[in-house]
Amino acid sequence: MDKLFLEIKQHLANKILPFWMKLKDEENGGFYGEVGYDLEVNKVADKGGIATARFLWTFSSAYRVTKDKKYLECAEHLYVFMRDYLIDPDYKGMYWLVDYKGQPKDTRKHIYAQSFALYALSEYYRITKNEEALTLAFDIFQLIEEKGYDASNGAYREEFDRNWNEQSNEMLSENGVIAEITMNTHIHILEAYTNFYKAYPTDVLKQRLTDLIEIHYTKIYNEETKFLGVFFDKNWNELVNMKSFGHDIEASWLLDEAIKTIGLKNEKYDEMVLDIAYNIADYAMQEDGSLINEQVEDAYDYTRIWWVQAEAMVGYLNAWEHTKDPKFEVIIEKLWDYIKENIVDERANGEWYWSIEKDGKPTEKSVGEPWKTSYHNGRFCLEFIERMTRI
Template identity: 55%
Template structure:
């Protein structure tokens, strides 16, 4: 199969600029700040819905990156709007860190502190500084980085702990545990701390950030990655023992390119063990998790395979497979991207007027009834897919 790269890049650019960005732009809350916290499956906006800390950071990242890539002032204005809400309402100025949830006007609603949330703060604030040069954002990013390192890092293990109350007392990790288990450590948090520190290092190449990135790469290779199966473990106890037989296909392919991104900023692209991990994960997911229709399945627990096609899984797979193509030159990865994009355009994109992407569809392409925007459904995954491929194919 011959992939028309120019056409692919053009389609993705148009989709991002004419579908994704306008949808999220229309959710700007000019009364209370930030962006409206909920759009139901019926496309009705709930202007009184709470606003998530993670969602706020992801909105900030998305608009900051849009400004950096396009240079259009409208996206700088949206990024500044998101930054003000994050800095003024989501940051706990008394005890430090970002809240899990605030109400529609910005009052604390759930004051839990999760390392995952803090990592997205670092990620977004670093990108905002990268795009605008606003030094206050970089200083706030450094503060959150220090907080993760002092509160979140268990140096003896080493590992990043997960959930805390407002006063930084460790709590059971209910926010980022699923499948009937409560995990002490998760792959998910570790790959997103890595992602955050990679962006921070781009704008602040400090020795302590470098050391933290190197530590994270070692954790992922030695503790999370299974060199025999080529899968990443998902949920662990305090001894780094996997507590469930679970394979998260989307997280694996996402992790492969996030790890490679960290290797790039550190100048470790040719590190034999880590480079091998990147390509082995990509080949593994390509061989095992791709459906006949080109889409990517969600996960497998034991013998049960969840074939749901989730929006973010398709988005991250396109980036992961394109990254693998760049690293290996193997045309199968380019074909994977083209088929995933064709599937996404037909089934994942919401073709209703005023729609964006469905949360997920089943094997017949029937959408579920999940919200279109909420604490977890944000412009981050699909905006980033567009940005990554536009820049990589540019």
């Protein structure tokens, strides 16, 4: 896999990170909020809290891994914007959306968004030891626990208004249901807490991670089918028969990372991690090397979405590290070929398309916006660089 490793390392440095660095808003702070399908930058587009956090995580991590100071400069620029404009000075927590000048636009507080704020702040603290960033991270952690955690069912609540009054979960529900509990929020709390533990380990955080892993095993993961549930009511009853293939393979390696980070020894968790990876490999990987999106009841969505491919790359590298099963090595190589030939935008100044339709054509959707940033594909590259350097 030496050739693949070199290609991915170059792809991060020459394609992904330069594309996003050009969005640095020197006048108003942060990064510009939208790049259209035509690759035109919208300099007055709104700036998302999640997007800003994902950018901050990416460039902090890129600096930590490569030690290239231009990435540190981007991270510092993004941190200042988050601190000054996205963190609510009165009620704490991160806003959902601000306008291009940083003025509050959508002040709802979503636990999913808070998890990304924590993820980013902890990574920034790892590279700077900035005590202010650590204080903000602790504030976010305490909010997630005090406002988000429901001790009656072991779940994390979803959506709140600016004053932290619970609201209907509009932002992370779909398929005709309003979910009181989502798998998506839980895997990203797990992700954030894992990174926070790497930055500043405490016994309290270790216990919360231990509890989260058990909740994933007992409530979200189905030991019989090997799939994860997606949307639940407050009693953990599934609301729709849905399989989200990208989230499952992402959860596989995020769970494993949490398990390794806190040194948890439990065979049932290790089996879950690998059973998820094998299940998605057998059920949803395609002959062309790609991973399709999802299944609702008997209907399959064959769209090849950018983040699904990126997370599959990490998930199968993680599975290969555990098993050395050549099946996973073949998946990685075929998927990388698919990404290069289809998902990567070879237009001048392009990055990755949002997705490829069933007919093989790129989806004509913005390639940079509040949900599409440098995080998934940037992280895939960074994970490969770190992990393959250790091999």
